[in-house]
Amino acid sequence: MRIKLLYPFVFLLSVSPLIPESLSLYKYNEKYGLINEERKIREENKFTSFIESDDYLICCLRNVSPQFHAYNKNGNKEIDFDAIAVKLVTENIILISDFHDSYYYDLKKKEKIADDALYAGEIQVVFAYDTKDFEIRNPDGSVMKKNLRECGYRFSEGLMPIKDTDGKTGFINEKGNFVFECPIYGFYSIYDPKIHPLYDFEFSNGIVCVPESESSFALYTKDGRKLKTVRNSRTEQRKFTSGYMLISTVDKAQKQYAFLNYKGENAFNQFFSAAERFINEYAMVVVDGKDAVINTKGDVFFCADFVSE
Structure with missing residues (x-):
């Protein structure tokens, strides 16, 4: 798929703070702004919505061009761009949609990503529309685990939740072996496993x-x-x-x-x-x-x- 960029990105050569700041959001009068650790305002409350990736805050200003502003969490604004919609896919990769096209974009690498390269070199979760099951594939394309009724969309700290064909639920490691079993409640309608994972919970600090x-x-x-x-x-x-x-x-x-x-x-x-x-x-x-x-x-x-x- 050939990806074309209809709305230009503006890359900012901003001056970095002498001491990197850790940005957080605040809300006042129904609008969002940005503050640092000392609650000093770095962006006034003007944004209408926001998206958080692993390393970026993407703030939206509707009816103003550029609409979207990506800040790294050290306090620097790195990218400005226009779009109809923006959705977080995984980590620091977003899906950008406009009137004529949609494409994946890596905020860290500052580059567009072709569909077939989105998960290249990574363990992937693939939905088989013929069997209505999931597969987990190794980076080389070989199948690690198949015929899964439900699963997460990525490993976190080396583990992923799954539900196999026998109804057994729990967490597997990156070799596809069960580490432990536990009850997992819930079933979510399938929309797109890459964007809307079924088991949407992850490990943090163990x-x-x-x-x-x-x-x-x-x-x-x-x-x-x-x-x-x-x-x-x-x-x-x-x-x-x-x-x-x-x-x-x-x-x-x-x-x-x-x-x-x-x-x-x-x-x-x-x-x-x-x-x-x-x-x-x-x-x-x-x-x-x-x-x-x-x-x-x-x-x-x-x-x-x-x-x-």
Whole structure:
């Protein structure tokens, strides 16, 4: 497939901070902005949405050209570009769509990627439309594991969750062997395994959160030791970030959010009416109806205070 670039990228030769900054998001008056570790505003609250990759924050400004702005997490804006839509595929690769075309783009390498090169040299998950099953293939194309009813879309810390044809669920290693079995709840309609993985949870610092039912999940170590079951709650992110997992209560009428540590404890002994996962030093929360950010120590700072400084 020949990929053409209809909307130009603008590569910025920005001046790097003398000391690299760690950027986080804040929200105020329904718009997003960027702050550093000291809550100094680096971009005012003007963005309408955002996407987070492993190493970048992509912020969107609708009805303004360029619409999308990619910042690395050291505080530098690297790329500006226009598009109809942008979707995160994996790590630092995004799918960019415009009126006439769509293509994959590697934010780190600053280059377009052909469809057939997207997962070249990597272990891949492939959906077989004839059998309605998944296969996991080695980088050389040989089949590691086949006839899987469900699986993750990539290995994390050397492990991937699967469900085989016998209904056995658990985690396999990169040789295709079961490391441990555990209950895994859930089935998601198949859209596109590359974009919408079935088992969308990963290890972080040796811990993973696995759904056990619609209203509970369990924490496991890499050797299969079950640390804890958390009930009446759901996870709101794929893996721990900055040492915390965002969860929500199952009561839709009065849904609340909290942050769990690696022990499965409510780290700050507090619930929020709205919250987002941690991005570097801070997470966005709502406290008493007011926009705020919380740091990794549990300190809450109202956005109105540092916006007005």
